[in-house]
Amino acid sequence: MDGRAGHCAITPYGRRAGSSRVRVFEWLDRVDTDFSVSSYASFPDAAPSRLARHPVAVARAELRLHHLAAARPRRLLLHREASPLSRGWWEHTLLTSADFGVYDFDDALQWDWGAGGAVRRLAPKASKARTAVRCADRVIAGNDVLGDWAAQRHRDVVVIPSCVAPEDYTPKTTYALHDPPRLGWIGSRHNEAGLLLLAGALEEIHRRSGARLTLIGTTRRSLGRIEAFIDRVDWSPHRERAMLADTDIGLMPLPSTPYSTGKCGYKLLQYGAAGLPAVGTPIGVNAEILGRLGMPAARDEREWAEAIDALLGASQAARARLGREARAVVRRHYSYDAWLPTWTAALELGGTPS
Numbered sequence: 001m002d003g004r005a006g007h008c009a010i011t012p013y014g015r016r017a018g019s020s021r022v023r024v025f026e027w028l029d030r031v032d033t034d035f036s037v038s039s040y041a042s043f044p045d046a047a048p049s050r051l052a053r054h055p056v057a058v059a060r061a062e063l064r065l066h067h068l069a070a071a072r073p074r075r076l077l078l079h080r081e082a083s084p085l086s087r088g089w090w091e092h093t094l095l096t097s098a099d100f101g102v103y104d105f106d107d108a109l110q111w112d113w114g115a116g117g118a119v120r121r122l123a124p125k126a127s128k129a130r131t132a133v134r135c136a137d138r139v140i141a142g143n144d145v146l147g148d149w150a151a152q153r154h155r156d157v158v159v160i161p162s163c164v165a166p167e168d169y170t171p172k173t174t175y176a177l178h179d180p181p182r183l184g185w186i187g188s189r190h191n192e193a194g195l196l197l198l199a200g201a202l203e204e205i206h207r208r209s210g211a212r213l214t215l216i217g218t219t220r221r222s223l224g225r226i227e228a229f230i231d232r233v234d235w236s237p238h239r240e241r242a243m244l245a246d247t248d249i250g251l252m253p254l255p256s257t258p259y260s261t262g263k264c265g266y267k268l269l270q271y272g273a274a275g276l277p278a279v280g281t282p283i284g285v286n287a288e289i290l291g292r293l294g295m296p297a298a299r300d301e302r303e304w305a306e307a308i309d310a311l312l313g314a315s316q317a318a319r320a321r322l323g324r325e326a327r328a329v330v331r332r333h334y335s336y337d338a339w340l341p342t343w344t345a346a347l348e349l350g351g352t353p354s
Helices: 020-027 047-054 055-071 088-099 127-136 144-151 192-210 224-229 237-242 266-273 283-291 302-312 316-334 336-346
Strands: 008-009 033-037 075-079 100-105 138-141 157-159 183-186 214-216 230-234 251-254 277-278
Touching: 008 055, 020 075, 020 336, 033 055, 047 055, 055 088, 075 088, 088 100, 088 127, 100 127, 138 144, 138 183, 138 336, 144 237, 144 283, 183 192, 183 266, 192 214, 192 224, 192 302, 214 224, 224 230, 230 251, 251 266, 251 302, 266 277, 266 283, 277 283, 277 302, 283 316, 316 336
Parallel strands: 008 033, 008 075, 075 100, 100 138, 138 157, 183 214, 183 251, 214 230, 251 277
Antiparallel strands: none
16 A cells, blocks of 8 residues: 545535535445545635634645645545635645546536625635646536636636436426415525516515525525515525425526526426426526426516416416426436436546445
8 A cells, every 4th residue: 555545525605505515425325436635624615704704714724634644645526716815826736646537516616706795805716726727637517608618728627517416306286276376496695686687576475475585505685675575594405405395486597698608507407306496597507408308498587477476377288298298308318317427437437336
């Protein structure tokens, strides 16, 4: 034995954070190869204010990265970024220290130069993503938009979508509308501002039908006047998987920005896994997912109001057909079971699915 580390995975967040859970932990749960996982400080996010409140945890996380690089792992999976403080040096050091280094990303990090504050601009995600793509032996991209960008910079790129496990979601069994109807949205507090893009449409739907919006993510009120008809539920794994079936229509609005084109459409896949009819903005991979699921697309407030109205006005049987077919499509095209052979091959794990 030469004392080198075996299989290592590095994620910026802990298991409770959506991206790390979906792109790393759920895969590792499905293989029988032992991976040591380093999740930086296991924070739910890397907000500068959070890092500043925990200097000791940050120092320990940076020291762990040093030890990992010095151990020169045989196989390394790096998801998104190694450190919120890095400008690319950790990503370069870690990926080149490994015998086989794989970089995985699921957002348009390559175009994120620090929007949202001066502190973030000191260590932008774009510089880390670009360095990581250049230094990795293989790149895993979450969709074709990201894959096409990476393929211009690396010869070995594999596209693997952000997958769901339909068997973990409570399937919708009744498609009679609640009284009043329940619209649904799931996500983090950082993304919920996208609902303001259709605030006028939501207000009009609420005025006409009394419909309310169930927001699964955070209990902090931040959406101004539409909070009057929002019911907030704090996130937990159980609520994520159980409550979607108790809503009538899922929503996934996105702003028309370059960053949005790199999104992986995960909310739509969650709605589909629950058999929930949904409406989404057809940007990036969302357009493909909406088409496959047979869900309506909406680009502006008028189209959002029309699409939601059409689903509310459809028959129970029509909504049931839409939801059940969506669940079947997710199982065939976007489930962990469907993509596990591709993922294990991308990591060169051989025949190791558990």
